[in-house]
Amino acid sequence: xxxxxxxxxxALRGHGxxxxxxxxxANRRRRTRRATSGSARMAVLLVSPTLLxxxxxxxxxxxxxxxxxxxGPKGLxxxxxxxxxxxxxxxxxxxxxxxxxxxxxxxxxxxxxTFFTVVTVGLETLIGVAMALIMxxxxxxxxxVRAGILVPWAVPTAISALLWRWIFNSDGVANALIGRxxxxxxxxxxxxxxxxxxxxxxxxxxxxLLVLAGLQVIPQEVYEAARIDGAGALRRFWHVTLPLVxxxxxxxxxxxxxxxxxxxxxxxxxxxxxxNSVETLSMLAQxxxxxxxxxxxxxxxxxxxxxxxxxxxxxxxxxGTDLVGDGGARKTRGTRRFSLSRRTExxx
Amino acid sequence: xxxxxIRALPCAATLVAAGLLLTACGSSGGSGSGEQAxxxxxxxxxxxxxxxxxxxTGVVPKVIDRWNxxxxxxxVTFVQLPTDADSQRQQMIQNAETKSDAxxxxxxxxxxxxxxxxxxxxxxxxxxxxxLGRMLKPVVxxxxxxxxxYAAPASSDGxxxxxxxxxxxxxxxxxxxxxxxxxxxxxxxxxxxxxAKGMSCYAGQFQKYEGLTVNFAEAVDSAGGVVTDADxxxxxxxxxxxxxxxxxxxxxxxxxxxxxxxxxxxxxxxxAFQSGKLxxxxxxxxxxxxxxxxxxxxxxxxxxxxxxxxxxxxxxxGHNLALSSFARNKATALDFMKFFSSEDSAGTFLKxxxxxxxxxxxxxxxxxxxxYPYLPVLKQSVLHAVPRPRVVNYGDVTSAVQQEAxxxxxxxxxxxxxxxxxxxxxxxxxxx
Numbered sequence: 001x002x003x004x005x006x007x008x009x010x011a012l013r014g015h016g017x018x019x020x021x022x023x024x025x026a027n028r029r030r031r032t033r034r035a036t037s038g039s040a041r042m043a044v045l046l047v048s049p050t051l052l053x054x055x056x057x058x059x060x061x062x063x064x065x066x067x068x069x070x071x072g073p074k075g076l077x078x079x080x081x082x083x084x085x086x087x088x089x090x091x092x093x094x095x096x097x098x099x100x101x102x103x104x105x106x107x108x109x110x111x112x113x114t115f116f117t118v119v120t121v122g123l124e125t126l127i128g129v130a131m132a133l134i135m136x137x138x139x140x141x142x143x144x145v146r147a148g149i150l151v152p153w154a155v156p157t158a159i160s161a162l163l164w165r166w167i168f169n170s171d172g173v174a175n176a177l178i179g180r181x182x183x184x185x186x187x188x189x190x191x192x193x194x195x196x197x198x199x200x201x202x203x204x205x206x207x208x209l210l211v212l213a214g215l216q217v218i219p220q221e222v223y224e225a226a227r228i229d230g231a232g233a234l235r236r237f238w239h240v241t242l243p244l245v246x247x248x249x250x251x252x253x254x255x256x257x258x259x260x261x262x263x264x265x266x267x268x269x270x271x272x273x274x275x276n277s278v279e280t281l282s283m284l285a286q287x288x289x290x291x292x293x294x295x296x297x298x299x300x301x302x303x304x305x306x307x308x309x310x311x312x313x314x315x316x317x318x319x320g321t322d323l324v325g326d327g328g329a330r331k332t333r334g335t336r337r338f339s340l341s342r343r344t345e346x347x348x
Numbered sequence: 349x350x351x352x353x354i355r356a357l358p359c360a361a362t363l364v365a366a367g368l369l370l371t372a373c374g375s376s377g378g379s380g381s382g383e384q385a386x387x388x389x390x391x392x393x394x395x396x397x398x399x400x401x402x403x404x405t406g407v408v409p410k411v412i413d414r415w416n417x418x419x420x421x422x423x424v425t426f427v428q429l430p431t432d433a434d435s436q437r438q439q440m441i442q443n444a445e446t447k448s449d450a451x452x453x454x455x456x457x458x459x460x461x462x463x464x465x466x467x468x469x470x471x472x473x474x475x476x477x478x479x480l481g482r483m484l485k486p487v488v489x490x491x492x493x494x495x496x497x498y499a500a501p502a503s504s505d506g507x508x509x510x511x512x513x514x515x516x517x518x519x520x521x522x523x524x525x526x527x528x529x530x531x532x533x534x535x536x537x538x539x540x541x542x543x544a545k546g547m548s549c550y551a552g553q554f555q556k557y558e559g560l561t562v563n564f565a566e567a568v569d570s571a572g573g574v575v576t577d578a579d580x581x582x583x584x585x586x587x588x589x590x591x592x593x594x595x596x597x598x599x600x601x602x603x604x605x606x607x608x609x610x611x612x613x614x615x616x617x618x619x620a621f622q623s624g625k626l627x628x629x630x631x632x633x634x635x636x637x638x639x640x641x642x643x644x645x646x647x648x649x650x651x652x653x654x655x656x657x658x659x660x661x662x663x664x665x666g667h668n669l670a671l672s673s674f675a676r677n678k679a680t681a682l683d684f685m686k687f688f689s690s691e692d693s694a695g696t697f698l699k700x701x702x703x704x705x706x707x708x709x710x711x712x713x714x715x716x717x718x719x720y721p722y723l724p725v726l727k728q729s730v731l732h733a734v735p736r737p738r739v740v741n742y743g744d745v746t747s748a749v750q751q752e753a754x755x756x757x758x759x760x761x762x763x764x765x766x767x768x769x770x771x772x773x774x775x776x777x778x779x780x
């Protein structure tokens with residue numbers, strides 16, 4: 001049935017948003033050029049309020065943070081016992097300290113952050129894809145399963161951290177299940193494990209949800225074609241499903257990475273503040289700021305910002321994550337061509 | 349390839365917007381006030397605000413209503429902050445950093461006084477306006493910075509030793525222990541009883557948080573040591589302090605303190621005591637009423653904290669009233685602080701919210717003792733109490749204490765090494 005009619009989504013896109021279909025390339029180019037010159041000014045006009053808001057809420061604070069990171073904490077005047085009125089300008093010393101003797105805490109937080117990101121996102125991807133495949137299946141009670149899988153994602157992080165703190169209590173459920181007493185919230189590798197378990201539980205559904213959306217746009221006939229060609233379930237997954245959900249999956253993984261790099265509330269509430277085993281960069285910056293040392297706090301935050309920027313850039317460059325959407329035209333076009341050629345084979 | 353690069357840039361830029369917001373929270377610096385303290389003129393009358401953590405008892409609005417009825421032209425509005433002490437402090441600091449006049453009278457945790465005074469976020473107060481002579485001396489000390497009064501003591505709190513009076517009696521122990529070694533000996537006797545099977549001896553608050561600073565300071569003070577001396581200089585690498593920390597670390601090691609107690613905050617310890625897992629527990633007076641409704645009701649009593657060679661010393665809790673430097677109507681504020689911290693108000697807070705008062709007399713009043721049988725013991729506890737380090741950067745000091753004390757308790761460091769490291773960390777953070 002599906003091999004003769006195009007799915008409505010693909011058909012529409014073929015005529016509308018991607019006019020690059022083999023029909024009239026020359027025609028399209030001319031139209032685009034004229035449209036650009038006419039609508040460019042309009043586009044600028046339409047985008048300018050957004051840019052204004054962004055520069056007020058994003059650009060200005062960033063610049064302020066950069067500036068603040070060049071100042072040290074206010075000193076105490078031993079004579080009067082009062083804190084001096086102004087913050088001394090220290091140039092790049094806050095950054096230099098990170099590399100020097102005072103950097104231990106920063107690097108510990110840096111590696112914790114990186115470790116959490118790599119491990120949680122890795123596990124979430126595996127579990128999330130599995131969840132998506134289950135949710136995608138048609139079976140009785142599917143709605144219930146979908147809802148069940150998505151519940152953790154709907155729980156606010158702070159609340160889930162409290163829930164898990166009960167589970168990982170010294171006489172909590174976790175210890176009762178494994179039958180020995182591990183003090184999860186003390187310093188040590190087990191504290192990291194506790195954070196990872198809680199984080200994966202909460203955010204794997206997010207990847208599951210995005211991958212499910214990706215799965216739903218894969219036309220059924222691709223699978224049928226693959227099956228007729230003799231591909232087993234594993235090969236169908238590896239050579240059909242995975243390449244076709246890759247754009248959605250990459251976006252999901254990227255979002256999760258950036259989220260995990262900013263991790264704060266879960267370790268803060270689940271294990272506690274100032275625990276070396278789970279202190280992340282965000283927690284370190286918050287701790288400095290709460291001790292009224294805004295300069296070093298800004299420096300840590302700026303470093304975290306650069307780290308996040310680097311990861312985001314690497315994702316976009318190396319993996320070709322498609323976020324803006326215009327790049328998607330190329331990719332979906334390719335996909336569709338693939339499915340079209342497949343279909344011709346099938347019908348032939 | 350080129351299109352890719354161009355496309356990649358705005359992509360990445362959009363993405364990190366969330367990350368940017370984080371950097372923003374660090375950028376609230378600015379210059380403080382240059383004015384000298386000590387020369388405040390308390391002028392201006394009119395409406396003011398009282399800023400404190402969330403009031404769960406309902407007494408605060410009642411007392412404020414009493415004031416508002418008497419002073420219709422100088423109304424006080426109650427501004428409630430979150431329950432969590434750290435967020436209270438943060439909001440008060442934000443208010444001060446922006447020099448806002450939204451907050452007038454601040455309810456400060458006793459350990460914040462030095463920090464707020466040194467930053468000149470609060471005004472120096474005239475001592476003769478407050479009946480300090482009728483208050484317990486250690487409580488008054490918490491309101492001072494460098495010998496000058498910066499806050500009015502409003503409430504206090506001290507640690508108590510809760511113990512299972514039924515088991516002690518059965519084991520033939522005549523009364524609560526006054527020293528640590530007596531406590532251990534009592535435990536040994538109690539643990540021989542069949543009903544004490546599986547019980548542990550002692551616990552306090554040993555999770556890595558403010559409670560650990562309280563318990564560590566108590567152990568050090570009770571052994572005759574100090575964390576910081578009278579001038580705020582750290583002096584913790586001493587034989588006396590080591591005996592204090594050795595008691596805690598040794599007790600965890602030999603099982604006197606159960607292993608899981610390093611995860612205990614106040615409530616965890618209370619649950620353990622109430623479910624019959626502990627013979628002795630160090631906790632605050634708030635637990636008395638709750639334990640009285642639990643399984644161990646009628647089978648426990650309180651005593652002052654034990655020490656190395658005699659009764660120990662407690663750390664001090666409680667709140668002080670301070671006047672924001674940037675507030676208006678300071679004459680009204682001063683009057684209100686006097687009213688709010690008066691013996692009359694303190695009596696109301698004790699009766700209706702069981703807040704320990706700063707006034708000596710209230711601890712001995714028969715009707716109150718009948719209501720709160722622990723009052724005489726609490727009075728002893730507060731009288732022998734030593735305030736936690738009174739230093740400007742208390743946040744750094746308490747985290748250094750937690751870091752090293754926790755390492756010693758969990759066996760990651762010897763107590764000698766922990767104290768040595770703590771001394772150098774404290775010297776660094778207090779700049780001495």
